[in-house]
Every structure is written in C-alpha cells, then in structure tokens.
Amino acid sequence: MTEQPQYSGGFQNAPIQAARAFRAAMTVMARPGEIRELNGSRPPDPLSIAAGTLLLTLCDPETKVHLAGAVNTDAAREWLTFHTGAPLAQAADADFAVGRWAELGSLGTYRIGTAEYPDRSATLIVECDELQQAGAELSGPGIKGTAQLFLPDVPALQANAALYPLGCDFFFTSGDRVAALPRSTRISMET
Amino acid sequence: MNEYNFAYLDEQTKRMIRRAILKGLAVPGYQVPFASREMPMPYGWGTGGVQVSAATLTPKDTLKVIDQGADDTTNAVSIRKFFENTAGVETTEETEKATVIQTRHRIPEAKLREDQIIVYQVPIPEPLRFLEPRETETRKMHSLEEYGLMHVKLYEDISQHGAISTAYAYPVYVSDRYVMDPSPIPKFDNPKLEMDAIQLFGAGREQRIYAIPPHTKVVSLDFEDYPFEATKAEHCCDLCGAEDSYLDEVIMDDAGNRMFVCSDTDYCRSRREAGHMGRLAGENAA
Structure with missing residues (x-):
C-alpha cells in the first residue's frame, strides 16, 4: 500500500479531543501569558502538534485558512483539506492563518474586523521555536497584575493592540504547547 | 447508533x-x-x-x-x-x-x-x-x-x-x-x-x-453624586442567619408573615450544616 499521510493524524475521538483542545485554547486566550499543553493531532511536518490541533478544533468549511511560507506544503494542504474541509485563502481573506512570524508577513494584510463587527478579524497561529514566560510585559483583561511572554515582534503587536477593539488575535504554538495574545492585551517592553 | x-x-x-x-x-x-x-x-x-x-x-x-x-x-x-x-x-x-x-x-x-x-x-x-x-x-x-x-x-x-x-x-x-x-x-x-x-x-x-x-x-455605571450601590433586603437569612448573602422574600401565610432566605441554596445549606442558625431555623417552615 502506498502511504497516504493526509488521511492519518486526525482526532481519534473528535468530540472528546476537540473539547479538551478547545478548553486549552480558551484558557490561554482568556489568560494571556499562560502556556498550556495542546495535543490530539499528528499533522504533517512542519506543522506543530499544537497548531495542527488548533486547526482541527476551530476550522471547517466555514473558515478560510491561509498557510504561510514553509507550512504551505502539498502534505499540509491535503491534510487540512481532508480533515477540516476548510478552503485555502490568501492572507487578506483568511479567518485563520498559520506560519512562522517572518513568513506570515505584515499584520496590515490581515482582516482586523469592522467598527460594528470587530469579531470579523483574523486569528493568527504563529509557530515558534519555543514559548517562554519572559520578555514582553503583558497587562489587561485576563491578567492579574502583569504577565510575561516572549513575543516575536513587540512593536508590530503593540500597533495591533492600539487598534482595539479592532485587530488580530494570536495563538503562539511550539510542539504541543500553546499560548495566546488577544488584541485586548497591553504590551510593554520589560526594562 | x-x-x-x-x-x-x-x-x-x-x-x-x-x-x-x-x-x-x-x-x-x-x-x-x-x-x-x-x-x-x-x-x-x-x-x-x-x-x-x-x-x-x-x-x-x-x-x-x-x-x-x-x-x-x-x-x-x-x-x-x-x-x-x-x-x-x-x-x-x-x-x-x-x-x-x-x-x-x-x-x-x-x-x-x-x-x-x-x-x-x-x-x-x-x-x-x-x-x-x-x-x-x-x-x-x-x-x-x-x-x-x-x-x-x-x-x-x-x-x-x-x-x-x-x-x-x-x-x-x-x-x-x-x-x-x-x-x-x-x-x-x-x-x-x-x-x-x-x-x-x-x-x-x-x-x-x-x-x-x-x-x-x-x-x-453611576454618577459621582449618586454612586453605585449593591443593595439587598435589610435582613438576615431566617434559616442560616447569613448577613452577607442575597435574600429571597417568601410570603408565609395570608396574615402577611414572611421570611427571608438565601437565594443561593448551596450557600445556605453549607452554612446550616456548619451550625449557623437563623431566626426560623428548626421550625417547620412549611
């Protein structure tokens, strides 16, 4: 038999695994700076387990997905299409985008919502080498006092936060770990 | 299935x-x-x-x-x-x-x-x-x-x-x-x-x-001269005696008798189990 990797690596028990995965995703989005384990899928390289699990949990034929740079491979496209049915899209139309920070390109390309519907904005899944609770200082909703999280590009993310209530929201993924940064978080550089 | x-x-x-x-x-x-x-x-x-x-x-x-x-x-x-x-x-x-x-x-x-x-x-x-x-x-x-x-x-x-x-x-x-x-x-x-x-x-x-x-x-939302106030009935719970919980008013009979009880039933029960007593505790409230 020829290997057909696009058919494997999905949830074995979708209702249960998606529920657990969503709980982790919701927890990090509600508590910026916190890091949680997120697993259940085995996506093709170079997608991380956490990013693949987020895609399976949140994407379906109703969401446009942009695969940026190195994750935009035949294997990843086929895997995503087979397991979620999500249509692929350019950055400007995407509901979800996945890739490394440098390959996702300028944040200005992505949808930031409208004044009356700020929810109609893109969610970016940023693949990172590692997640660290050190670096930029975060404050705002979901954070008691302040929290620390390493961010790929503080000025760009500060500019995104300044658009509030518009703006993109972010998941940071590395291996089977996830953190998040909603647009509502205020960011300052640690001195 | x-x-x-x-x-x-x-x-x-x-x-x-x-x-x-x-x-x-x-x-x-x-x-x-x-x-x-x-x-x-x-x-x-x-x-x-x-x-x-x-x-x-x-x-x-x-x-x-x-x-x-x-x-x-x-x-x-x-x-x-x-x-x-x-x-x-x-x-x-x-x-x-x-x-x-x-x-x-x-x-x-x-x-x-x-x-x-x-x-x-x-x-x-x-x-x-x-x-x-x-x-x-x-x-x-x-x-x-x-x-x-x-x-x-x-x-x-x-x-x-x-x-x-x-x-x-x-x-x-x-x-x-x-x-x-x-x-x-x-x-x-x-x-x-x-x-x-x-x-x-x-x-x-x-x-x-x-x-x-x-x-x-x-x-x-409020005004400087009319600040927000979290109000409740000015009573204690008649079952558990709690002074700090939100109370329901229960009409007891046609003569206008009434009692106040915690609206949070679990809070009231746990207080009663811990030995707290209100005005009507022990009486048959029916």
Whole structure:
C-alpha cells in the first residue's frame, strides 16, 4: 500500500479531543501569558502538534485558512483539506492563518474586523521555536497584575493592540504547547 | 447508533460556537453574533447558556446548574439532567466542587476560583435595547462608544425616584470600552463580576455570545453624586442567619408573615450544616 499521510493524524475521538483542545485554547486566550499543553493531532511536518490541533478544533468549511511560507506544503494542504474541509485563502481573506512570524508577513494584510463587527478579524497561529514566560510585559483583561511572554515582534503587536477593539488575535504554538495574545492585551517592553 | 454526540451538539456547531467564544474573550463585553441552534427546550429556558456549556464541557468536568441561585428548581434540574444524559458529566450542587457552573440570574455567593467557568443564560443581551429598538442603531452606538443614552436613563431614574432604581440587569462598563448587560443578575452581584473565573454569556434567541476574561475591569455605571450601590433586603437569612448573602422574600401565610432566605441554596445549606442558625431555623417552615 502506498502511504497516504493526509488521511492519518486526525482526532481519534473528535468530540472528546476537540473539547479538551478547545478548553486549552480558551484558557490561554482568556489568560494571556499562560502556556498550556495542546495535543490530539499528528499533522504533517512542519506543522506543530499544537497548531495542527488548533486547526482541527476551530476550522471547517466555514473558515478560510491561509498557510504561510514553509507550512504551505502539498502534505499540509491535503491534510487540512481532508480533515477540516476548510478552503485555502490568501492572507487578506483568511479567518485563520498559520506560519512562522517572518513568513506570515505584515499584520496590515490581515482582516482586523469592522467598527460594528470587530469579531470579523483574523486569528493568527504563529509557530515558534519555543514559548517562554519572559520578555514582553503583558497587562489587561485576563491578567492579574502583569504577565510575561516572549513575543516575536513587540512593536508590530503593540500597533495591533492600539487598534482595539479592532485587530488580530494570536495563538503562539511550539510542539504541543500553546499560548495566546488577544488584541485586548497591553504590551510593554520589560526594562 | 442511538446515542447523542458528546454534549448533544454536532461538531460543526460546536466549532462555530467555540470561535465565537474566543472572539468574545478577545473583545470583552462585545456581543459576538452566532448561529444559535434549536435546542430541545424553549427559548427563554437557557438555550444560549446550554449551547455555550455544550461547547465548553469536557468529560472530566463537574457541572452545577443554578436558577435564581437555586439548584433544585425545574430549569436547573432539567439542564443538569440534559447534560448528564448527553455528555455523561458529573453534576453537583456544591459550588466548591463544580468546574463549570451554568447560571440563570445569580452569581454564587462563594468566591469562584481560577479553574472554574461560569456560563450565564441571557434573555436580552443588548443593554441599549429598551432605549433603542433598532439593532442597526445599537451596533453603531457600540462602535462609536456612544453611551450617553444609558446615562440619561439612569439620570431619569434619579429624577423620578430619587435614586437609581434599576435593581437587576444593571449595566456595566467592561474594560473601559463596551457597555454590557450582565444578564438579569441582581445589582447586588455586580461587584462579583470582577472575578478569578472565566465568564461566558449566551443568548440563544437573540443569537449572541459575549465574555469577560478573569481579572477584567468591570465598572457599574453611576454618577459621582449618586454612586453605585449593591443593595439587598435589610435582613438576615431566617434559616442560616447569613448577613452577607442575597435574600429571597417568601410570603408565609395570608396574615402577611414572611421570611427571608438565601437565594443561593448551596450557600445556605453549607452554612446550616456548619451550625449557623437563623431566626426560623428548626421550625417547620412549611
């Protein structure tokens, strides 16, 4: 038999695994700076387990997905299409985008919502080498006092936060770990 | 194949609701539209809360459902049974033991923890709806942060009654941006809206989901000279003697006798078990 990797690596028990995965995703989005384990899928390289699990949990034929740079491979496209049915899209139309920070390109390309519907904005899944609770200082909703999280590009993310209530929201993924940064978080550089 | 999918809803519906919850958490207090489904219960019985709970529950959760503070009313019992049957989750009446709490019109007296989630059933999510019936207009008012009308309403309360007479569904200002309806909780509960737990709000008929992350600034609207007051009946609980809990007034007979009891039945029960006694404790209250 020829290997057909696009058919494997999905949830074995979708209702249960998606529920657990969503709980982790919701927890990090509600508590910026916190890091949680997120697993259940085995996506093709170079997608991380956490990013693949987020895609399976949140994407379906109703969401446009942009695969940026190195994750935009035949294997990843086929895997995503087979397991979620999500249509692929350019950055400007995407509901979800996945890739490394440098390959996702300028944040200005992505949808930031409208004044009356700020929810109609893109969610970016940023693949990172590692997640660290050190670096930029975060404050705002979901954070008691302040929290620390390493961010790929503080000025760009500060500019995104300044658009509030518009703006993109972010998941940071590395291996089977996830953190998040909603647009509502205020960011300052640690001195 | 005669079992329900985990937590009743199909997976695509849950994904849609989950996406709405995440956007709601990212923009605290903003009402995210969602494609509310028909549920096996009438609108007004918590269809929004049930859908949000269904999208949030995991098999390991322990669910508590309260209706006006009580665990043993029809609405609470029905929803608890619904999730026992469709999600197979543990249920409890104890606030302490619950990981997910679905509530209609109260916040439990016990302080909620970091690892808990509270889901509110919301009838009318739009705080401006009774002032401006058009959705197109209220959306615009939220987008422009134009909340003068709400202050006029509170001012008219004062000019007519000498105080802000709004006693429940008291509007709040979330994270310095959105005016939000906290669902018809008594204003006594408003100060608790700044809590450690994640708060999710679901309005089924009106098809809106909104959220408040933990530790989010939530301010009850007021005026400098008429500050917000969290009021309750000026009594103690007649069963457990609690002075700090929200009370229900119960008419006892035709002669006008009445008693006050904690609206939070679990709080009252745990206090009585700990030996606290109220005025009528020990009497046959029937």
